[in-house]
Amino acid sequence: MDKKYKRIIYLQDKPREVAVKEILAHFNPQREFEWMDSSEALGRITAEPVFAHNSMPHYHASAMDGIAVRAEDTFLAHEQNPIQLKRNEDFIYVDTGNEIPSPFNAVIMIENVDEIADDVVEIIEPAAPWAHIRPIGEDIVQEEMLFPQGHKLRPVDIGVLLASQTTRIKVMKKPTVMIIPTGNELVMPSENSAPGKLIEFNGTVIASYIKEWGGEPKLHSIVRDNPSEIKEALLQAVDSSDIVVINAGSSAGSKDYTVHLIEELGEVFTHGVATRPGKPVVLGKINDTIVVGIPGYPVSAYLALEWFVRPLVCDYLGITEPKRQRLKVKLGRRIVSTMGAEDFVRMTIGHVNGEYIANPLTRAAGVTMSLVKADGMLIVPPDKLGYEQGDEVELELLKPVDEIATAVVFNGSHDLTIDILSSFLRSELKGAKIISSHVGSMAGIMAIRKGEAHIAGIHLLDPETKEYNRSYVQKFLAGGDVVLYPFLRRTQGWLLPKGNPLSIHDVTDISKSHALYVNRQKGAGTRILFDLLLRENGIDPEQINGYDREMFSHLSVAAEVKGSPSAVGLGIYPAAKSMGLDFIPVADEEYDLLMTKAFFESEMGQQLVRIIQSEAFRARVEAIGGYSVVIDPTPVFY
Amino acid sequence: MDKKYKRIIYLQDKPREVAVKEILAHFNPQREFEWMDSSEALGRITAEPVFAHNSMPHYHASAMDGIAVRAEDTFLAHEQNPIQLKRNEDFIYVDTGNEIPSPFNAVIMIENVDEIADDVVEIIEPAAPWAHIRPIGEDIVQEEMLFPQGHKLRPVDIGVLLASQTTRIKVMKKPTVMIIPTGNELVMPSENSAPGKLIEFNGTVIASYIKEWGGEPKLHSIVRDNPSEIKEALLQAVDSSDIVVINAGSSAGSKDYTVHLIEELGEVFTHGVATRPGKPVVLGKINDTIVVGIPGYPVSAYLALEWFVRPLVCDYLGITEPKRQRLKVKLGRRIVSTMGAEDFVRMTIGHVNGEYIANPLTRAAGVTMSLVKADGMLIVPPDKLGYEQGDEVELELLKPVDEIATAVVFNGSHDLTIDILSSFLRSELKGAKIISSHVGSMAGIMAIRKGEAHIAGIHLLDPETKEYNRSYVQKFLAGGDVVLYPFLRRTQGWLLPKGNPLSIHDVTDISKSHALYVNRQKGAGTRILFDLLLRENGIDPEQINGYDREMFSHLSVAAEVKGSPSAVGLGIYPAAKSMGLDFIPVADEEYDLLMTKAFFESEMGQQLVRIIQSEAFRARVEAIGGYSVVIDPTPVFY
Known part of the structure; x- marks a missing residue:
């Protein structure tokens, strides 16, 4: 550890708004412009007010196929008084878009013209002055201001630029933002990541945000946690970019060099803002270039980026920051x-x-x-x-908000078939969507009770009756206008490291072998099953190594078992299969769908039932293994 | 004219919703997918549900620099009972991101560790199990569904793809949309457009929309109004694209070939929808590819594109159409x-x-x-x-909506300095914006009265008192909490074709020479001035050629004068200058700003006044010629 940088300082609690104002006040980039073809300028920001180069139309243009006339000559025409006109003296033929030369000042549609002889036509209706003529500048007048500066060009804007022959346009250059990822533990996404190595992905995400906001990201290669390497990268970056973002090392720990380096090379305005998450932010300046040090944790990083870097990008471009809908x-x-x-x-x-x-x-x-x-x-x-x-x-x-308004909210216990159900629903009903949170069966029942969900997946074994689900719904939701829809039979079993090194076959083996048991959270159906097994076998939870640590899904349990050779968990077959674990069946259980009556009877609810009962869905689910779909069940109303 | 296509048919009035449903029912493209690097997939649409390839973290990772211990060994530690631990037996050193090997299950921060001898440390606080450890799958669990199909990938989504080593992803191919512009009068934007030629810009606009909606536009070269050329282009297009858009020729006139060609080569579902504008739309199918014929007028074209082509692009991609905020x-x-x-x-x-x-x-x-x-x-x-x-x-x-909420609404008479004022305001107050409609001075007064505007520009000469503006404000707005802010003195004069071919010097010359007078609309200050000149010189408006046709801005008048060698108009100097016209001064007039009192006293209003009185603004305005800014005027309250 480099002693020079070891001193520990404490983070400030500066209000975010104050920190943003300060950094904007210090932001004084060399704004640059570029001229480009208007047809290529979609999404770019105007650098100055844009004036029309020419009018549109730029001549009096016929809006119809027909003849151009002097309106005055036609005023007396009617069915009893047809008027004859001579070509080239009294009229000329025009097609849509043709020029109307002086002194002609009206167009009569060809359908209303009777050709009675070579070069002589007859009309029986008068033409109003300027009828069927698009006058000069009807759409755009030469020198008219088309857009102010700081305007983001939309498709229709490209249209008026081209229509007015404003073929080149001056736009803001995109500000370049150099992103420097730092960390000894980081490897590029393409590299093979061994334990102890983490994929560097923040840099790519930050670059994507910068691009969305209208900047030009440049992603630096990974820099090790070494002050002199970071210093070199920073000095290069501030010379070649409008803004520099350095990721991680922004806190106040022994290896957090960012704040010290900016202090050494320039000036620090802020170290720490009063936000949670996102507190350890460093805002400073080196050689007149703003440097933003953001935390390593992804959520903190992206929030801090939006708070401090987006205003800089928008300020450079001269646009207001877009606000989110509320x-x-x-x-x-x-x-x-x-x-x-x-x-x-x-x-x-x-x-x-x-x-x-x-x-x-x-x-x-x-x-x-x-x-x-x-x-x-x-x-x-x-x-x-x-x-x-x-x-x-x-x-x-x-x-x-439309997506949120129409989504089906699924709660309760996680099962992989819910994802399949969601896919099927989506291809049947465009835009339909199931959003699910995996909170366990009991929490699912509570979510339905509190009106927070449309459906909950539950598999709750009643230790008394040995029956699934019904007694729980009866107890918590009787009279609550809900429907219990029998859905799946699925197999729970022991999830074991490949080869079952500890030779575990039942719950007593787990306690005897001192295996690390990977438990589920309270209220999960799987947890209730495990607790019942313990009770039936007279085993105290104290005897189970790992009992107190709780995982929130079958997949989390399986991932944990995969990571420890002495671990074991209880879960469903597909979780074992997808992680390459051994599986020993323990019990067949009933995984049912609890729905609000309103949802069950809705179009979406009935569609869902039709999908569940379709051949295609059943075949897909049963192909996974360990599942059977209940055929034509009787829904129970409570 | 090709007789075969000459028959005239009438357009349907099919409800838009019905036409959309029908075309969607007939849309049956060969949907294609592509695999791509996740880091490149920003904005693309997932083709199937995406599952995590690995967990994140994919091993138990230290969240701190420190030592990894067995939590059980530390439970009794406190200040009166320090516990000593031996390296490699009781603990190992770990840095942030390092793997925590079994049997260690907690991390103590380096700051809380006392190194008392080589390889021996002392601690005085217990560590909770799993303290400062990011367990396997804390963020993402292997095989977890990250996104459903039909999901548009955002920056943060790219992050979880990379973090979980899901480095390749299956996305929807972008549907190709061939755009065929047709018309004899069209030339490419790059070509020199003579009278009678119109710039083809719809194609580029349509292509830009398609791109925004997630499609892949292909812009065909301009096709002449000739059935066999159009037929050839259509047949090629339907073979090489998922959707074909043909622009113009979609109505029921003699040269509108689209409907006949689609009928000949395939099937027409709709010809005409009950909308205004946008009625003449053709929806059909050739060789299993949907062909959409849209009208030539830009507004109709872009609306019809959104109604009928966007749903097809979204349907191809499997996403819902985005809805606008209301x-x-x-x-x-x-x-x-x-x-x-x-x-x-x-x-x-x-x-x-x-x-x-x-x-x-x-x-x-x-x-x-x-x-x-x-x-x-x-x-x-x-x-x-x-x-x-x-x-x-x-x-x-x-x-x-934020942009709308903060915009300053300017109404009344147009003056070029308002655009300059807007630019200055924008660079002082980020995001500030003046939106202006040019409706003439009298309409400006009415807009203030009806609460539709913050500011109106007015220059109204009272024929009785020969005074500007005050009597009008007194008459229409006394007690209305408004402020009249003296702004500019500017010169009105005759706008004349270069060289003044009709030798016009005053209003009598106009009536005598039978020049074409380009008039302004009723209620415009310039119109009131002209009418006063007529009255003072005893000239009947009937004697003025062109008196009844009204233009709505100085620039429109100037553009019109530029287009006719025998024309003359009344307007301000810069309008003449920018169009290269001759200018003969007629009168100096007072162009003032009428504001609501609330706006005048607001921060934005006061900022505006400061800008008007700044050296920089005055210099810029007076450099145009024909202007002087009123220095430190006294605003008059009504």
């Missing part, structure tokens, strides 16, 4: 926040029973999937301790 | 519509006095600028005769 929602769960920091909570939104209900996803900054899954973002201001369940709050939307 | 507005004017057809009215929207007020732009299908300027689209359903002024209606937005 939506009022009801909170399905309590949100706890701390004073003094803005909280950015990724939320799912479901449209159930005419209400938008939002629930928080994990708040861990390292979970990229929370951003992928999020429908919206709740920003809790620094002076708020949070919100209560049921509160109405406004979210920034990350997905179109 | 906004409730109050109508500033009455909208008349006809029964039986949907009306698509381009509207401007101003946010004045806390209300969104919308006004219609021209409804001519040939005026592309109406689409450029439109903030929103009012769709009047077929069973409606229109709406009254003041009615609340919902518009589809064509611009972001």
Whole structure:
């Protein structure tokens, strides 16, 4: 460790707005322009007001096929008084788009012209002055301002540029943003990643955002956690870019060199903002180029990028930052926040029973999937301790509201067949979509009860009756206008490392062998099954190594078992199959769909039932192994 | 004319929704897929559900620099009971991202570790199991479904693909759309356009839309209005594309070949839809490829493209059509519509006095600028005769609502300095924007009165007092909380063809020489000035050739004068200068800004006043010629 950089300092808690204002005040790039062909300028930003080079039309143009006349000559024409006109004296033939030469000032459609002799026509209706003529500049007048500066060119804008023969246009150059990924543990996505090596993907994501916002990203190769290498990369970058983004190393730990290097080479304005996640940000300047140090955790990184780099890109281009659509929602769960920091909570939104209900996803900054899954973002201001369940709050939307409004909200226990069901539904009903959260069977029942979901997948064994699901629905939802739809029979069993090294065949083997048991969360059907097995065999949970650590899906359990030779878990066959694990069947269980009555009876609900009962769906599900679909079941209403 | 195609048929009035459904039912393309690098797939659409290739992290990874320990060994540690650990037996050193090998199950941060001897450390706090460890699959679990099919990949999605080593991805091929422009009058934008030739720009605009919607446009060269050439182009196109768009020739005139050719080569489903504009549409199929014939007028063309081609592109890709945001507005004017057809009215929207007020732009299908300027689209359903002024209606937005909400609405008489003012304002206040409609001084006063504008530019000469503006404001707006801000002195004069061929020097020369006078609309300050000149010189308007035809701006007048050697108009100096016309001064007039008091006193209003009084603005305006800015005037409150 390089002692020079070892001192530990503490992060500031600067309000985000203040930090943005400061960095914008220090941003003073050499703005550049470029001239380009208008036909190529889609999406570019005008560098100055644009004036029409020519009028459109640029001459008086016929709007019809017909004859051009002097309107005055035709005023007396009617059926009892046909008027004859001589070609080249009183009229000329014109086609659509032809020029109307002076002194002609009206067009009569060819359908209303009677050719009575060579070069003589007869008309029986008068023509109004300027009838069927597109006068000069009808659409665009020469020297008219077409667009102000800072205008993003849309397809129709390209049209008026070309129509007015404004064939070249001055646009803002795209600001170049150099992205420097740092970290000893990083390897490129193309490289083989051994344990201890993590794929560098933040750089590509950051580059994609910069591109979307109108900048020109340049992705630097990975730089090791070494002050002199980072220093060299920084110095090169500030000389060749309008903005520099350095990823990770932005906090205040012993290997976080960013802040020290910027201080050494230039000036630091901010180290730490009052946000969660995204706090460890460094904002500074080297040789007149702004350098933004952003955290390594993906969610923090992308948020910090949007807060501090997007305003710079927009400022360079002279445009306002696009704002997200907002939506009022009801909170399905309590949100706890701390004073003094803005909280950015990724939320799912479901449209159930005419209400938008939002629930928080994990708040861990390292979970990229929370951003992928999020429908919206709740920003809790620094002076708020949070919100209560049921509160109405406004979210920034990350997905179109129409998509959210029509999505089927699936909750409860995870099963792979739900993904297949979603695919089938999507190809039957364009735009239909199932959004699912995997929270376990009991939480699924609660979600239906609280009106947060349309469907829940449940497989809950009643230890008394040995029956699945019914007694639970009866207990928690009787009279709640719900339907229990018998769906699958599936096999649960032991998930074991290939070759079953500890020779585990039943629950007593697990406790005897001191195997690491990979458990599921409380309320999950699989957890209830395991607890029943323990009780039936008189085993105390204390005797189970790993009992207290909880995983949230079959796949998580399987991934964990795959990673440890002494591990074992309980789960469904396809999870074992997809990870190449051994599988020993334990029990056949009933995995059913609990739906609100309103959804079950809706068009979408009935479509879903038809799909489930189709040959194609059944064949696809049963091909996985360990499944059978219940044929023509009787739905039970509660 | 080719007799075979001369018969005239009448257009259908098929409801748009019905026509769309039919064409979608007939659309049965050979959908193709392609595999590509995930890092290149931004914006592409997934062709099938995507599952994670590996977990992220794919091993238990340290989240800190420190030591990996067995949590059980540390439980009893506290300040009074330090625990010593031996390297490689009880702990190993780990850096962020390093693998935590079994049996270690917790990490203690290096800051909390005391190195008391070689290979011996002491700790005084217990570590919780799994503390500072990112377990396998914390972010992404192997085989987890990352995205359903039909998902458009965003930057963060590229991140999870790379993070999970899902380096290749199957996406939908972009459907190819061949665009065939037809017309004898058309020339390419690069060609020199003589009178009688119109620039072909629709093709480039259509191609840009197709690209935005996710298709692959191919732009055919211009095809002459000749059935055999068009037939050849069509047959080639349907063989090499997923969709064919043929532009113009879609109506029922003598040279509208599209419908006949599709009938001859395939099948026509629709010829004419009940919309205005956009009625003359042909929807058909040749050799199993959909052919869409769209009208030639730009506004009709782009609307028809969106109605009929976008659904096909989205259907091919398996995505839902994006919907526009909607906004409730109050109508500033009455909208008349006809029964039986949907009306698509381009509207401007101003946010004045806390209300969104919308006004219609021209409804001519040939005026592309109406689409450029439109903030929103009012769709009047077929069973409606229109709406009254003041009615609340919902518009589809064509611009972001934030942009509309903050724009300064300028109305009244046009002056070129308003564009300059807008540019200055924009560089001072990021995102600020002036949207202007040029409706003449009197209409500007009325717009302020009706609360439709923040500012109006007026130059109204009172024939009695020979004073500008004040008496009009007094008459129409006394007590209306408005401010008259003296702005410019500018010179009005005769706009004359270069060399002044008719030797016009005053208004009597105009009537005597029978020059074509290019007039302005009623209520325009310039029109009032001209009428006063006529009256003062005892000239009857009947004696003025062209008096009844009205133009709506100085530039339109100048463009018209430029086009006719015997024309003359009245207007401001810069209009003459920019079109290379002769100019003879007639009068110096007062062009002032009428503002609502609320706007004048707002931050934006005061900023505007500061800009007007700045050296830089004054220098820029006076450099044009024919202008002087009023220095430090006294605003008059009414």
